[in-house]
Amino acid sequence: xxxxxxxxxxxxxxxxxxxxxxxxxxxxxxxxxxxxxxxxxxxxxxxxxxxxxxxxxxxxxxxxxxxxxxxxxxxxxxxxxxxxxxxxxxxxxxxxxxxxxxxxxxxxxxxxxxxxxxxxxxxxxxxxxxxxxxxxxxxxxxxxxxxxxxxxxxxxxxxxxxxxxxxxxxxxxxxxxxxxxxxxxxxxxxxxxxxxxxxxxxxxxxxxxxxxxxxxxxxxxxxxxxxxxxxxxxxxxxxxxxxxxxxxxxxxxxxxxxxxxxxxxxxxxxxxxxxxxxxxxxxxxxxxxxxxxxxxxxxxxxxxxxxxxxxxxxxxxxxxxxxxxxxxxxxxxxxxxxxxxxxxxxxxxxxxxxxxxxxxxxxxxxxxxxxxxxxxxxxxxxxxxxxxxxxxxxxxxxxxxxxxxxxxxxxxxxxxxxxxxxxxxxxxxxxxxxxxxxxxxxxxxxxxxxxxxxxxxxxxxxxxxxxxxxxxxxxxxxxxxxxxxxxxxxxxxxxxxxxxxxxxxxxxxxxx
Numbered sequence: 284x285x286x287x288x289x290x291x292x293x294x295x296x297x298x299x300x301x302x303x304x305x306x307x308x309x310x311x312x313x314x315x316x317x318x319x320x321x322x323x324x325x326x327x328x329x330x331x332x333x334x335x336x337x338x339x340x341x342x343x344x345x346x347x348x349x350x351x352x353x354x355x356x357x358x359x360x361x362x363x364x365x366x367x368x369x370x371x372x373x374x375x376x377x378x379x380x381x382x383x384x385x386x387x388x389x390x391x392x393x394x395x396x397x398x399x400x401x402x403x404x405x406x407x408x409x410x411x412x413x414x415x416x417x418x419x420x421x422x423x424x425x426x427x428x429x430x431x432x433x434x435x436x437x438x439x440x441x442x443x444x445x446x447x448x449x450x451x452x453x454x455x456x457x458x459x460x461x462x463x464x465x466x467x468x469x470x471x472x473x474x475x476x477x478x479x480x481x482x483x484x485x486x487x488x489x490x491x492x493x494x495x496x497x498x499x500x501x502x503x504x505x506x507x508x509x510x511x512x513x514x515x516x517x518x519x520x521x522x523x524x525x526x527x528x529x530x531x532x533x534x535x536x537x538x539x540x541x542x543x544x545x546x547x548x549x550x551x552x553x554x555x556x557x558x559x560x561x562x563x564x565x566x567x568x569x570x571x572x573x574x575x576x577x578x579x580x581x582x583x584x585x586x587x588x589x590x591x592x593x594x595x596x597x598x599x600x601x602x603x604x605x606x607x608x609x610x611x612x613x614x615x616x617x618x619x620x621x622x623x624x625x626x627x628x629x630x631x632x633x634x635x636x637x638x639x640x641x642x643x644x645x646x647x648x649x650x651x652x653x654x655x656x657x658x659x660x661x662x663x664x665x666x667x668x669x670x671x672x673x674x675x676x677x678x679x680x681x682x683x684x685x686x687x688x689x690x691x692x693x694x695x696x697x698x699x700x701x702x703x704x705x706x707x708x709x710x711x712x713x714x715x716x717x718x719x720x721x722x723x724x725x726x727x728x729x730x731x732x733x734x735x736x737x738x739x740x741x742x743x744x745x746x747x748x749x750x751x752x753x754x755x756x757x758x759x760x761x762x763x764x765x766x767x768x769x770x771x772x773x774x775x776x777x778x779x780x781x782x783x784x785x786x787x788x789x790x791x792x793x794x795x
Contacts, residue, residue, distance in 0.1 A: 293367035296324055312379065315364075322364060325375040335438060338371070345373035352377075352442040354417050359410035361430075361440040385488070386426035389495050393704060397522050399435065400492040401553035404528070406437040407485055408550065412543050415441075415478040422476070424484035425465040426491050456699050463507045464497035468535045471508055479537035482546060482653065486532025493521050498533070502632050511618040519626065519671050520689075524553055543625070587641035646783055647790070656766070682772040683745055684787055689765040695758035698765055699729045702756055710735040712751075721757070724792065728759035734774060753777040755784060761793045 290298045297314045302323065304310070313324040327345050329338055349366035354361075365376040385403065389395065395403065407429060414421060421442060432436040458493065467483035470476045490498045498516035516533055518526055528549040531541035582699045647659035652673060660666075661684065664675035674685035689698065699718065706713045716732040732755050737746035746752065754771040766792055770784045 292324065292369045295320065296365075296374070296376055298324065301365075301426070312777070313376070315376070323377050323379040325359075325377065327373045327375065329372050342368060342373050343466055344533070345375065349375050351419055355414055357410050357413045358436070359406045359438055360413070361438055363442075373735060377440075380430050380432075380440070382430040382432045382436075382438070384427045385429045385431050385437075385492060388431050389426065389492060393701075394495060395492040397425045397493075397525060398554055398556065400489055400525070401528075401550045402435055403429070403431065403437045403492065404485060404489050405547060405550045405554065407439055407488070408543060410439045411478070411485065412547075415481070415543070420476070420478065421481050421484075423462060423465075423468075424481055425462045426488055427462075429488065452454055459528075461503050464500040464511070465491075466508075466511065469537055471512060476593050477537065478543070479540050482532050482540055482543065483537075483685045485546075486529055489525070490516060490521070490529055490533070493525060495522075519720055524556060537661065559588055647786060652686075656686070656688075656791065657792045658792070660684065661787060680745055680747065681776060683769070684771075685767075685769045687767040687769075688792065689767065695727075695729045695760050695765055697760040698767060699731050699756065702758075702767065703731065703733075706733070706735055709738070711738045721788070723757065723759045726759055726761060728757050730755060730757045732756075755788065757788055759791075764793075766791070766793075 292298065292313075295315065295317050297316055299312045299314060302310045302312050308328045309326040311324045311326065313322050314320070315322050327341075329341050333341065346366050349363050352360070352363040361380055362378040363375065364378070367374050367376070383391075385395075403533055407424065411421060411424070419442070421439065423441060424439070428439065428441045430440060432438075465484045467476060467480035472478055476715045487497045487499070496596050497507075499511040499514065501510050512535075516529065518529065521529065528541075528546060531549060532546060534540045645662055648662050649657060650660045651657040660675050661677065661682075662679050664682075664684070666673070666675050668674075671688045672685060674683060676683045703713075703715075712735065714734045716734065718729070718731045721728050721730050732753075734751060734753050736751050739748045751774040752771050753774045754769060757768045759766050759768070768788050770788055772780045772784070
């Protein structure tokens with residue numbers, strides 16, 4: 284038996300090196316010795332314990348896969364060249380496309396810019412439309428099955444569980460195949476699945492391009508399937524310009540989803556949008572560079588001080604309404620470092636002086652969120668609240684504190700890296716001062732201290748262009764929710780506000 288490095292399949296296809304391995308098989312880089320060209324060879328692994336009859340059915344199914352995919356002649360579909368049998372299992376010979384998958388791109392360089400994601404979506408949609416017109420369903424559209432070239436070309440691969448419409452031979456077992464977090468609800472419910480199911484999976488894939496995961500991924504297959512059937516996607520981290528296409532594709536009932544033609548129109552609107560549009564802001568609008576970019580944090584909203592929209596200032600409500608209450612007493616406007624006192628009454632010159640009356644105004648006051656967390660927020664600062672963000676800004680505009688809740692995300696190291704990437708793309712002259720691991724009320728937290736200058740675009744509403752700020756950003760995970768706590772003040776005021784900063788950040792508590 285020769286080594287895999289020299290092994291010939293069907294006396295023709297030479298295995299060179301393993302490219303990837305998954306539950307359904309191994310993909311090799313190979314060479315067609317007859318035509319002298321590089322190819323990809325998929326070794327289909329049959330499950331252990333299959334009866335001879337089941338093995339025969341699997342071989343027939345694999346041959347059907349090859350014939351199915353070979354019907355398609357589209358620039359965004361990996362070409363199938365041949366299918367052979369060797370060693371009792373099938374091997375599929377296909378076009379070698381030397382590009383990373385979308386999943387790999389997002390994992391290593393961060394979420395796709397909006398227009399790039401929309402362009403990718405149009406290409407995959409075009410491939411699906413060609414397949415659907417040929418009566419073929421892909422049934423496993425997901426980021427790991429889409430290859431992405433540097434020039435933006437997207438290629439859909441792995442029709443390994445594809446079926447021809449009307450062919451019941453591949454679904455008679457009742458098995459649900461495909462990746463759980465990208466499955467359409469009707470497939471989970473074992474209902475009839477048509478082209479609309481592929482469109483749902485495309486919607487979940489586009490969402491993952493923005494956030495780094497399916498909108499229904501919960502870490503456990505059963506929890507994921509339950510979320511897919513009963514929950515709606517969280518669009519808070521998705522740029523608004525993407526909402527129409529995602530909401531159109533991710534309708535739970537197939538009849539309610541947008542069709543391929545309308546989906547292409549919606550994606551075309553995004554691709555044609557002006558680059559200056561605020562909805563197109565993304566941490567990776569600039570050329571991707573370096574590994575370790577965000578899985579989440581695809582828009583500047585991941586960092587509170589970069590958030591440019593969707594936060595409306597509100598009037599201070601009573602504690603019963605759960606909103607911050609503005610102090611009715613004067614508070615220090617520029618340096619709320621220590622408790623301040625109102626001016627004392629003038630002493631009487633009489634022999635029996637009247638004692639002065641001082642009323643101390645505390646530097647901070649307790650505030651509890653309707654979501655169950657609480658913080659000692661600075662007294663007299665103006666509050667603003669959005670769906671996942673709560674923030675306060677000092678009345679002179681020179682200081683800011685914010686809390687962002689990030690649900691179902693507990694990788695706090697990644698959150699800090701995501702935040703840094705967002706600042707590098709949206710702020711000016713970002714200088715790292717320290718990154719450290721700290722304890723937050725007994726829980727591990729990651730803290731990043733840095734300075735930055737607000738630019739004309741991408742800055743938060745309270746940040747003034749050209750002003751230099753100093754900030755501490757702390758990420759902490761409690762339960763199934765992560766929190767980003769930020770304290771920002773103008774650089775000249777940093778030192779005299781450090782004590783108050785620590786008092787506020789350290790006071791953050793969940794469920795107390």
